[in-house]
Amino acid sequence: MTSAAPLLRIRSVSKSFELPKGTLDVLEDIGLDVAPGEFVCIVGASGCGKSTLLRLIAGLEAQYTGSIDYDGAPVTGPELSRGMIFQEHRLFPWLTVEDNIRLAFSATDVPRHEQKARVQEQIDRVGLTGFEAAWPHQISGGMAQRAAIARALINRPKLLLLDEPLGALDALTRLKLQQELQRLWLDVGITMVMVTHDIEEAVFLADRIVVLDARPGRIRRIVPVPLPHPRERTEAAFNSIKHDVLTDFADSPG
Ligand SMILES: Nc1ncnc2c1ncn2[C@@H]1O[C@H](COP(=O)(O)OP(=O)(O)OP(=O)(O)O)[C@@H](O)[C@H]1O
Ligand SMILES: [Mg+2]
Structure with a gap:
């Protein structure tokens, strides 16, 4: 394969928080490469560590084990070439x-x-x-x-980190902004790593979907979405991938 070096390389990343009651293990042994220009979506149950993982990639949190390299060098703090969009839009x-x-x-x-x-x-x-x-x-x-x-x-930015950017919007606005995000990605070619609760949104946008397990957050599997853009939500192939990912959540015990 002649694929370019990954823009983002995550190796054996584990993260815990020290709480008064003890240690909370949030992420365990996360490994992921993101290629330049790729669109990766991260899905998983609430509290499984999605935002924490984005914060580590952004360089907002330094206490973890393992390594995160961006553009060939270790992440040591926030950088202008890595943009972040938070769930709350935070306009002043x-x-x-x-x-x-x-x-x-x-x-x-x-x-x-x-x-x-x-x-x-x-x-x-x-x-x-x-x-x-x-x-x-x-x-x-x-x-x-x-x-x-x-x-x-x-x-x-070369890399945009999006933490449920459309989570607070109504369904119609959400569909519209999904299309706009897709157009932006196709036009500008920015690499995107986006957290979402919405499986259909992930199948619509992503090249690959990373499914996280909860407590501690581990990669359960990575689902490729080999469909051409723009994607048609009513298509059989689209729905079969969507249902495949959904089974991960239906199955989980408890
Ligand atoms: N600064 C912190 N100190 C202590 N615990 C934290 C801190 N930040 C996050 N946590 C804990 O880590 C776990 C993962 O939190 P995180 O926000 O990453 O989850 P999430 O997957 O983004 O959830 P959601 O889908 O609800 O946004 C939670 O149990 C949370 O309470
Ligand atoms: Mg979150």
């Missing part, structure tokens, strides 16, 4: 849409005039043109999530 209510997005430049030395143009580029990309000066309370949940996506794209 006292800043306009434009200024919320511009915040992503605060750790950079990008000159102000260039900031303006780059903010506008991302606003246009996510379809918020005309809402630059709106306040967060004046826009819908889906628009706020678009603004959060624009903010994460500002520094042109």
Whole structure:
């Protein structure tokens, strides 16, 4: 095989938290490679460690065993080339849409005039043109999530980590944003690692679906989704993969 070196290489990662009552083992022996340009979805029961794993990859948490390499070097802290989108969109209510997005430049030395143009580029990309000066309370949940996506794209990350980015949205807005995320991924070619509770969303978007077991979080299996994009949710092949993944959750004892 002549495939490129992985952009992300996770080896034997285990993570525990020390609690007053004892040690909580959250992740155990996680191993995963993500190729450049790949879209990987992580699914698993609530509390199985999905957000914790994303935080380790982002460099927000240093206490773990095993290794995480990004672009050939160990992850030692957050970096602009690894963007993160949290489940809560976290727009600041006292800043306009434009200024919320511009915040992503605060750790950079990008000159102000260039900031303006780059903010506008991302606003246009996510379809918020005309809402630059709106306040967060004046826009819908889906628009706020678009603004959060624009903010994460500002520094042109190579890897985007998405923690249930669409979890708080109604079903129709969710379908629309799934399509937009897919278009973004196809157009821009960013590598994506996305946590979701929604198996259908994972089958719609992912090249591979990582199914985590709970307590401690372990990789149960990795399901490839070898269907061409854009995917048709009513297709037999789509539904057979969806049902296959769903059985992992129906089976689990208790
Ligand atoms: N900072 C922390 N200190 C102690 N325990 C933590 C901490 N962060 C997470 N945990 C625990 O680790 C476990 C995994 O949490 P995590 O948020 O990664 O789960 P998750 O899979 O993202 O769940 P959900 O699907 O509900 O978002 C939980 O039991 C949680 O209580
Ligand atoms: Mg979580």
